Amino acid sequence: VKKQGRNGYRFFERRMNAEVHLQMQLKQDLRRAIQRHEFVLHYQPKVKAPDGPVSGMEALLRWHHPQHGLLSPDRFLPLAESSGMIIEIGNWVLDQACRQMKVWSELGHEELTVAVNLSTVQLGSSSLVNEVRLALERHALPPSRLVLEITESTAMGDAEESFSVLNRLSALGVSISIDDFGSGYSSLLYLKRLPANELKIDRGFVRELKRGSDDEAIVRAVIALGKTLNMKVVAEGVETREQQALLAELGCHSLQGYLLGRPSAPETLVLGNSGSGES
């Protein structure tokens, strides 16, 4: 038993070393990923409830790693944030999303908004306002077409600094969207103070949404709150017809989820059609 235990321990240790090694390797690779053009943005539509048209696109970051294949943000964002590399990556995302928005504009989609996710780290840096302004100027886009998605925890992080940055972004004319609403340590007072235009109901309330459920009562209340505060309400993670119909009936403005379109490379997206994309 003792011997087995030791082997078990060694096995565990070896696995730990492998994991630590992988993280170190990923961190090194991350530094070169921008220069090597390994990042891509996929886009997921926000569709006017219940089934269209498409009113906006959310940019979601992907990393084409030369050995590990297509990595989703959960695999590398924590590393990008702890190393500070998220600033450079985030600026790349802003520029790339604006570039794509310009392409869509020139194809005639002049009302389409593009949403970019922001990390806490970015929101804590005062250079963000200038980066956003520059990206819009570079591609000659009106600020009103850009949506910045922040999570409640982001806004809560360093509250005063974040509020100041958010107010300056809002003054610039970009839209602020509160992502994953209801999942963080939210305070309704913060919500009142944030210069936000959009509220995204967290997938956690949509996943098991059914008529007569507690989720329905919560979603109904969030929609009422959003309307009172003059915010557009979007539901994320819509996967079934039942969720779609109920959310539309409850007065949700826009829907997002696999049912309405998966995140896809921009080349494969068909606009003016709310059908599913390819992932």
Ligand code: C2E
């Ligand atoms: P998020 O902003 O809440 O984005 C929604 C996530 O749910 C995306 O995962 C999307 O692919 C996934 N999703 C969309 N529809 C459905 C559905 O119907 N069912 C299910 N089960 N999932 C759905 P993804 O792309 O892996 O992104 C994860 C998170 O990474 C995002 O969550 C966002 O917080 C963050 N992220 C993505 N791109 C960026 C970026 O460019 N910068 C920063 N700072 N964060 C990003």
Ligand code: CA
């Ligand atoms: Ca988001």
Ligand code: CA
């Ligand atoms: Ca979410």
Ligand code: CA
């Ligand atoms: Ca999120």
